Amino acid sequence: MNITFSCPRCTQAARLHLAPSATQLTCPHCNSSIDFPPEALIEERVQRCLVCPSTDLFVRKDFPQRLGVGLVAVGILGSCIAWYFRLIAWTFGILFATALVDVVLYLIVGDALMCYRCQAQYRGAEGLDRHGNFNLETHERYRQASARERQMHTS
């Protein structure tokens, strides 16, 4: 499985391959390592975030956001051009086709596990069923906590 996280020490984004028996993450930029207890990762099942000790993780579609935005832009542009030339069937055809591609992509892409607190992402992890989908309330809780933390540091 893979993990993408931002290193707590050098704050750079890092992507690592994790062996099922790993007990440590090593940042490829600054070489600092983060140890995690063996019970945090049991046979590719992430029990808690390996970067921060948070147990609040959520499952989301591993959809490349830029691709999604690009598709929508192409759809709108294409249908505008068709509309300009009074090609009504094409206008809706293009919109429909891009929406369809969007749906198909959504269905074929895998799931990724994400940490609410530090935004670490886990790909190829097992046992995602035990983690819920995105929950706005939990997200808000963490967002407010990190805002408070920042405030405390600056004042």
Ligand SMILES: [Zn+2]
């Ligand atoms: Zn680092």
Ligand SMILES: [Zn+2]
């Ligand atoms: Zn985390």
